Amino acid sequence: xRGIVLIGGMLALVGLIAFAIPTFTxxxxxxxxxxxxxxxxxxxxxxxxxxxxxxxxxxxxxxxLIGAGLVMNRN
Numbered sequence: 001x002r003g004i005v006l007i008g009g010m011l012a013l014v015g016l017i018a019f020a021i022p023t024f025t026x027x028x029x030x031x032x033x034x035x036x037x038x039x040x041x042x043x044x045x046x047x048x049x050x051x052x053x054x055x056x057x058x059x060x061x062x063x064x065l066i067g068a069g070l071v072m073n074r075n
Contacts, residue, residue, distance in 0.1 A: 004069035012062025
């Protein structure tokens, strides 16, 4: 059951990272004007937020998976 503990650890780590960095941006290039072969493009950044309930759920689920893997390993 080492795999369950590993997956739980990764999930808990991702949840903690999402708590630490709840907002991130991604660049996006859009065509503004297109006249024949001429293109004018604008680069914008789209902000994205990770809900705290999702982060907390990932941490809790990760801890539960770690616990289940350790309990199953004892038997």
